[in-house]
Amino acid sequence: MSxxxxxxxxxxxxxxxxxxxxSLRTTRELxxxxxxxxxxxxxxxxxxxxxxVLDGFVMLSARDNFIYHEMMTHPALxxxxxxxxVLIVGGGDCGCLREVLKHDSVKRVDQVELDAEVTRVSExxxxxxxxxxxxxxxxxxxxxxxxxxxxxxxQTYDVIIVDSTDPIGQAARLFAAPFYRxxxxxxxxxxxxxxxxxxxxxxxxxxxxxxxxMTAAGFTHLDTLNFxxxxxxxxxxxxxxxSTRGAHDRIRxxxxxxxxxxxxxxxHRAALTPPAFLRAAITAPHxxxxx
Amino acid sequence: MSxxxxxxxxxxxxxxxxxxxxSLRTTRELxxxxxxxxxxxxxxxxxxxxxxVLDGFVMLSARDNFIYHEMMTHPALxxxxxxxxVLIVGGGDCGCLREVLKHDSVKRVDQVELDAEVTRVSExxxxxxxxxxxxxxxxxxxxxxxxxxxxxxxQTYDVIIVDSTDPIGQAARLFAAPFYRxxxxxxxxxxxxxxxxxxxxxxxxxxxxxxxxMTAAGFTHLDTLNFxxxxxxxxxxxxxxxSTRGAHDRIRxxxxxxxxxxxxxxxHRAALTPPAFLRAAITAPHxxxxx
Numbered sequence: 064m065s066x067x068x069x070x071x072x073x074x075x076x077x078x079x080x081x082x083x084x085x086s087l088r089t090t091r092e093l094x095x096x097x098x099x100x101x102x103x104x105x106x107x108x109x110x111x112x113x114x115x116v117l118d119g120f121v122m123l124s125a126r127d128n129f130i131y132h133e134m135m136t137h138p139a140l141x142x143x144x145x146x147x148x149v150l151i152v153g154g155g156d157c158g159c160l161r162e163v164l165k166h167d168s169v170k171r172v173d174q175v176e177l178d179a180e181v182t183r184v185s186e187x188x189x190x191x192x193x194x195x196x197x198x199x200x201x202x203x204x205x206x207x208x209x210x211x212x213x214x215x216x217x218q219t220y221d222v223i224i225v226d227s228t229d230p231i232g233q234a235a236r237l238f239a240a241p242f243y244r245x246x247x248x249x250x251x252x253x254x255x256x257x258x259x260x261x262x263x264x265x266x267x268x269x270x271x272x273x274x275x276x277m278t279a280a281g282f283t284h285l286d287t288l289n290f291x292x293x294x295x296x297x298x299x300x301x302x303x304x305x306s307t308r309g310a311h312d313r314i315r316x317x318x319x320x321x322x323x324x325x326x327x328x329x330x331h332r333a334a335l336t337p338p339a340f341l342r343a344a345i346t347a348p349h350x351x352x353x354x
Numbered sequence: 355m356s357x358x359x360x361x362x363x364x365x366x367x368x369x370x371x372x373x374x375x376x377s378l379r380t381t382r383e384l385x386x387x388x389x390x391x392x393x394x395x396x397x398x399x400x401x402x403x404x405x406x407v408l409d410g411f412v413m414l415s416a417r418d419n420f421i422y423h424e425m426m427t428h429p430a431l432x433x434x435x436x437x438x439x440v441l442i443v444g445g446g447d448c449g450c451l452r453e454v455l456k457h458d459s460v461k462r463v464d465q466v467e468l469d470a471e472v473t474r475v476s477e478x479x480x481x482x483x484x485x486x487x488x489x490x491x492x493x494x495x496x497x498x499x500x501x502x503x504x505x506x507x508x509q510t511y512d513v514i515i516v517d518s519t520d521p522i523g524q525a526a527r528l529f530a531a532p533f534y535r536x537x538x539x540x541x542x543x544x545x546x547x548x549x550x551x552x553x554x555x556x557x558x559x560x561x562x563x564x565x566x567x568m569t570a571a572g573f574t575h576l577d578t579l580n581f582x583x584x585x586x587x588x589x590x591x592x593x594x595x596x597s598t599r600g601a602h603d604r605i606r607x608x609x610x611x612x613x614x615x616x617x618x619x620x621x622h623r624a625a626l627t628p629p630a631f632l633r634a635a636i637t638a639p640h641x642x643x644x645x
Contacts, residue, residue, distance in 0.1 A: 110373035298589010
């Protein structure tokens with residue numbers, strides 16, 4: 064019987080619910096601290112650059128985060144005719160913020176992250192993600208995002224991006240209808256909500272739940288897009304777009320987005336194509352209902 | 355410093371060239387033998403069904419092989435107007451064979467696998483992949499595939515599928531221009547070659563080399579399609595289609611393919627969409643030339 068990797072200097076994340084694990088070979092630990100909310104670690108790896116880990120879960124590697132950050136932001140922003148005001152929920156590593164601010168139409172971004180130390184660590188060890196932190200259009204707030212959204216005047220934002228951790232502990236409330244309802248009220252009528260929605264292969268039930276909760280919150284048009292993400296469980300991830308106007312495959316701007324490694328207009332449309340099993344699950348008459 | 359998964363009952367594959375590893379939790383080892391060519395192991399896992407491992411490399415899990423086998427076969431077969439004669443190189447687990455034989459147009463499939471024991475083990479532990487092995491249209495040959503192709507009369511096959519292991523040892527010759535040239539000669543004029551071409555994220559140079567070798571072999575139209583594959587390094591994989599007529603996005607049949615979990619006509623087209631970095635690498639003026 065084989066056993067797990069017993070060599071030293073590997074960081075491993077176990078995914079208990081799928082009985083799988085992913086490891087990266089490390090050269091040293093660059094940072095280890097306990098903030099008020101979580102343990103924050105940064106490792107140097109041999110092939111993936113620096114690695115950010117929160118409470119044992121991989122948040123990002125320098126090598127492959129471009130896919131996640133581009134796919135969490137550009138599909139929503141490029142589908143909107145004129146995105147001016149954007150809210151990022153979570154996103155403390157600032158990778159989404161950098162991508163959002165590539166859009167010249169954007170006048171203001173509020174980023175609401177609970178844990179300021181994540182952003183401080185990111186500024187130190189992932190400076191390439193934080194190049195837009197000093198942009199005058201960016202406002203970084205370190206507070207509870209649900210309170211923030213609930214206290215936002217109606218019709219404030221054009222796009223809300225939920226770049227959250229997994230639905231565990233505090234973050235679980237970010238996957239439920241009351242939060243999505245508050246997002247809908249904080250969005251303008253033609254606004255879009257984009258949330259990270261985990262792995263199509265191993266979290267299909269969660270994707271269906273997110274969609275049901277969004278429907279319960281009044282969103283009428285949903286699209287779950289999928290993309291590779293090597294350092295997350297199963298190597299395959301998703302984001303779900305929600306709006307009350309749809310046509311999420313219609314790219315309404317001719318804005319050029321600089322420096323993308325993954326996103327193109329064609330990739331946008333391709334990512335919206337569900338594999339057969341996901342299409343079947345989404346259209347099934349007995350998909351789970353929101354409570 | 356964290357270390358790798360040190361628990362018992364995990365199977366781990368290390369990918370040295372990317373400094374990453376993937377593990378599955380196992381319950382027991384079902385099979386361990388040494389054939390004339392390689393070590394063959396089968397593990398029962400907690401969440402991915404049975405797992406086939408050759409010389410320490412994951413070949414497939416019961417849970418996620420459907421993506422690979424569908425994407426190795428249906429894009430080529432559905433692009434061909436009337437695929438009648440098909441060659442599978444490798445493919446000893448018989449998953450590609452099963453998918454090919456879903457196409458009613460197919461009159462004969464030659465499968466040429468070096469190691470008969472892989473097929474015997476697959477019949478025992480992955481019977482769901484071997485349901486077409488007794489189809490009268492299927493001929494299983496256990497011999498050297500390069501010799502087979504070189505001795506095939508010209509204009510024999512409509513589609514050739516190269517379902518090989520990684521380009522190590524014997525299999526390395528399956529990634530080179532002389533073999534691709536023999537494939538082109540064995541194909542009819544409107545024929546298609548489909549080869550597994552590793553990970554877009556961690557084997558980009560190999561993908562570019564495969565494409566250069568195919569060009570050197572006389573193929574004029576190449577498309578590299580990408581798809582998730584959880585149990586392969588990086589969780590993201592590719593296949594490359596080659597022909598002398600192109601239009602690999604044009605689905606020429608209205609044949610219904612039963613029981614697909616991943617492939618749809620829309621997925622076919624989406625998979626052909628290269629991410630930005632792959633598109634840039636493919637179209638770069640200084641892409642590596644075949645020697």
